[in-house]
Amino acid sequence: MSITAQSAWNNCLNFIKDNIQPQAYKTWFEPIVAVKLADNALSIQVPSKFFYEWLEEHYVKILKVALTKELGESAKLVYIIKMENTYGNKQPFTEKIPSSNRTAVKAQDVDIPLNNKNRELRNPFIIPGIRNVKIESQLNPNYSFENFLEGDSNRLARSAGLAVASKPGGTSFNPLLIFGGVGLGKTHLAHAIGVDIKDKYPEKTVLYISAEKFTQQYIDSVKKNNRNDFIHFYQIIDILIIDDVQFLSGKSGTQDVFFHIFNHLHQNGKQVILTSDKAPVDMQDIEQRLLSRFKWGLSAELQSPDFETRVSILKNKLYRDGVEMPDAIIEYVAKHIKTNIRELEGAIISLIAQSSFNKKEVTIDLAKQVVEKFVKNTKREVSIDYIQKIVSDYFQMDVDTLQSKTRKRHIVQARQLAMFFAKKLTKASLASIGSQIGKRDHATVLHACKTVDNLTSTDKQFRKYVEDLTKKLSV
Template sequence: MTKTADSVWNECLSFIKDNIKPQAYKTWFEPIKPIKIAGEALTIQVPSKFFYEWLEEHYIKLLRVALMKQLGNDAKLIYDVRMENTYSSNRPQTVKIPSSNRNPLKSQNVTVPLETKNRELRNPFVIPGLQKVKIESQLNPNYNFNNFVEGDSNRLARSAGMAVANKPGGTSFNPLLIYGGVGLGKTHIAHAIGVEIKDKYPDKTVLYISSEKFTQQFIDSVKSNTRNDFIHFYQMIDVLIIDDVQFLSGKTGTQDVFFHIFNHLHQNGKQVILTSDKAPVDMQDIEQRLLSRFKWGLSAELQAPDYETRISILQNKLFRDGVEMPEEIVDYIAKNIKSNVRELEGVLISMIAQSSFNRREYTLELARQIVDKFVKNTKKEVSIDYIQKVVSKYFDMDVATLQSKTRKRHIVQARQLAMYFAKRMTKSSLASIGSQIGHRDHATVLHACKTVDNLTETDKLFRKYVDDLTKKLTF
């Protein structure tokens, strides 16, 4: 009997239905329509791009097994994705996307990524002599310069990243340190540089790794007595990208080995790219010799995007996802979500999901509901301005007096408390805090924080100040 798309998909559904909860089956599999079958390839239509991404992330193993039962080991799956709200013609626009697991059973031929190997093997650094070996870059191709929206808040970092990508190891931006708060695009730029370098220089060995993973690999190498293999492995890299380097803080052994790897790479004209949530001057418990090397190249700060950049980010995301949304809704989201790119895109994904699943139109009311929930569920960051106002009011003075040059004891203490809470409750750098509280330098802020810590332990009245202000600032 000749198999049809309908018959194959119905058999797949029977298997799937037995292996997941009824609600999940109803939500994610009932809306799917089989389109055609060609050899071992089945094409299915899904209602939206969001829908397709969810299936690939959560149900691909189940789909894989179901399909192989019907079409054999070489079974392939192709999605026919309906692009949301595109009414340019009488017929909705669709895009065909192959599943990322096109050839699922031939796993023995798949190169296991480095990070997966590290979990399975005691020694992931088996290197024949010092010959070059194939190294998986760990780069995410979705993070590239084409979909990174440039604005005043990130222009320096993006431009420096492009310069490094065009000439890795050949610019004065070595190392390139990109720093800033959560969700501002540090990891995106780091990956984008690596992706661009791999495109321009295919023979160069590029490796992206988090500092926590680097630390774990080092610990494993010490346990298995393969420390030298660990060092040799990293010395072979042409472009080393380490994410969240601030997590090396306090880890003296890892810092020491990274110091030697860094020196070798730098001296041999190799490129080092680092990301951090702090500027070098604000990093604590990191050896001075390492911090001095972080400052050899360029430190580029990423700041919260301004209104125009937020609009551009939203429009870019909508264009990439094939979604049309009224301008007033885009404007509303941009005006109400200001902190970072991740939250902006999170609201947009929630809007698209609500519209896809509940068949709701994009309305201002829907946007308000989602933004309100998002803001409530997101820990609100207290601003430095707000902290200064609360502290000034508590001590019965105005903000200008708090910021003044006077050395009167009660004013100095109020100023130190404002700096202390700004350091504790915001993501701002010490330099930025000092600049906003009376144009002081970062050393003054650091001294203020230490003074407050000491006085809190030794002075009962001062401890009461800290307790009272903590309650006022955290509602």
């Protein structure tokens, strides 16, 4: 009975399966397809060049042993690389890679052993212990559900997070988009979901990454001409967590590549978790096809915590740090710092530090001093929508009038003031400010800011506008 490519490869797989970790076998050997067996050369098809390089880097010895055991000393292994139809190519093509040269050359075999030790591994992460085929999750184990306290402000998001952690990819919350303002716990919750999944499903590959770092990795992959390898790396992740996805705004190349990665993961039942500082409907300069996918699952908002939740957060923080503090002082801090959790915990840390370094007892007076300084020195970032509402109310007009094309002087001045405060109080770019305030360009915003500066120094009435609005926006 003649040996077929499939039967030879199955025998090799049985040997390999007994000698490596189950997750490694699932990730790196199950996707391989046996294509043909001719002249004692077994041809196998792999999904990408990255895949081939990983096999060559980590599994060449076990492949050689398995193949020699099955076909004898003269056995050869030929890699056929199937380039995925990711960017709309009409026909996928195959190419074969020679062992002596990393450039793709058609119709040449890859003989084992492969001896090129200096080959660069196409992995966007530099990971210690990579030879163990372990993709580090980049998760912070200190961010857990245990120290993410539940309250009315976060109940939906936290409950959805727990559901996803129990059954990643198996709920209707895919993707799960967690959105809210600065310091409300988006990153904490995203990490907590990942940490819980790793505990429950250690065989799954979980990866946390910021959108900013993802973008930089993509740019690097384009420079090095290995974009398909970058895509394949992310397509093998089981649970992908991308923080601050609004950072993709205006970056069409990164949005395009993420679109294809997202589709692959979603279609294969993998879980996607995203965080953002705004809801999908409010995101600027994100492609519509990507926004529609963000809405496929659940968008859960994190709001500013109420007084009871703020008290619970402080008590939990003190308990974890082994510090005791009178309830009256905890309640004073919780009452006066309302904006976000980061500021709340920062204030209590400052209070403990002041007490410790200056050898002072923690009293209400000391709490007042610390909170007063902390609130004064903490710039509160407000949204552009909020600024437009405050300015419109001040000038007794609606937001649509503020954003209109009219050149009436009092409306133009109101619009210019809104742009001025948006630049001063937010981190938004000039282009983003202009886009949100009447679809103007960045040059209009720049001109508005200069006009406000000039009028403030020359026009007494206008200076009063600026002073009044500054007070309203700093509350």
